[in-house]
Amino acid sequence: MTSLLKNLPSYDEARAALDRIDARQQDMVDTVIKWSRVNSGSGNPEGLDAMEALILEAFAPLGAEVELIDLKDGEAVNAKGEVVTVKNGRTIRLFKRPQANRKVLMTGHTDTVFAKDHPFQEPVWLDDNTLNGPGVADMKGGIIVILNALKAFEETPLAESVGWEILLSPDEETGSLASAPILAERAKTADIGLTYEPALADGTLAGARKGSGNFTMVVRGKAAHAGREFHVGRNAVVHLSKIIADLSALTDGRPELTVNPAVISGGVAPNVVPDMAWCRFNVRLKEPEDAKWFEAEVNTIVARYAAEDGYDVSLHGGINRPPKALSDANLKLMDAIKACGVDLGIKIDYVPTGGCCEGNNLAAAGLPNVDTLGVRGANIHSADEFVCVDSFAERAKLSALILLAFASGQLDDVVKAKTA
DSSP, X not given: OOOTTTTOTTHHHHXXXXXXXXXXXXXXXXXXXXXXXXXXXXXOHHHHHXXXXXXHHHXXXXXXXXXXEEOOOEEEEOTTSOEEEEOOOEEEEEEEOTTSSEEEEEEEESOBSOOTTSSOOSOEEEETTEEEOTTTTTTHHHHHHHHHHHHHHHTSGGGGGEEEEEEEESOGGGTSTTTHHHHHHHHTTOSEEEEBOOBOTTOOEEEEEOEEEEEEEEEEOBOEETTTSGGGSBOHHHHHHHHHHHHHTTTTSSTXXXXXEEEEEEOSOTTEEOOEEEEEEEEEESSTTHHHHHHHHHHHHXXXXXXXXXXXXXXXXEEEEOOBOOOHHHHHHHHHHHHHHHHHTOOOOEEEEXXXXXXXXXXXXXXXXXXXXXXXXXXXXXXXXXXXXXXHHHHHHHHHHHHHHHHTTTTHHHHHHHHO
């Protein structure tokens, strides 16, 4: 495999910049501990504002232009089955040299899945190389990788040939519903995309990804006394249970398509026929065309059960992340990143995954991207989340070398394949 590092026209400066990343290792660890202590759950606007301030302070030395983009309000179904307005935060956009011929889009998110009243709030050392804490891997650690890769890149003369842009969203963990249009718009202006979800603990990266959609099914019936007027009532819980069975039966209706009814609620007391019940469910799909099939099947289910006397059935939500298939340009980018890993002594492998992220959005907009370039870690979305701290310098070097190779024209075959 050809060495991308040795073929850099500014090899000595590049090598020195990469080596200096090691000197910032402890600072990276100290930063992730500090940031982990700031709760920035998706529904915590104060915490997201606090993270925004910390990030802008940390990235200020790069001299990038800053745009803070207010996201549109969204909708959600509350515990009463009512549609309510959800306030979204701001996307942080940082960019430099937007007129350059080569452009890279780097994306990530400031939110975590941990609410401000969640018991998991404090980072704890598990051993000398393993730090457990909210967001340490997903993805405050990833943002720190972006920062330090760019610091190294900007220390080299090759930086002048690349325009880079960073988008950090506050709603990725809830599906990027409000930030998706911004991701799509900015993806169309770039040549390659780099996203900083965590790699697996062994360093494996994600390749193809399934698509995903989140839905809420709400059933309304008629309340009645369970003893005196049972037959007058319309039991929303029973009606919903039949719908759930039909939804679950859609699993494997297309290859590798899965439906997961996950959260249900309904009723007020055992002696009352329940007049409302709801279910939140998720679908994962492998092929883009599966979305139309699934939506048609679900709409048929809704119509069938809504037609029964005394019941109202409504569906909310949708498929928000299309499947991420691997285009020729994406495969070439993956190969180039693997070559960068060889130069640095990092083994890079890729595996398909049922999970999804902003990489799905970028791919749907036509941007070849690799989306697990953050720290090595595991157990994300749980109180057991951890980061392997030695991966900070390791992954910052990897991204810095990707940028250097891109700047020197060694990834131009990716760009050509993208436009072919």
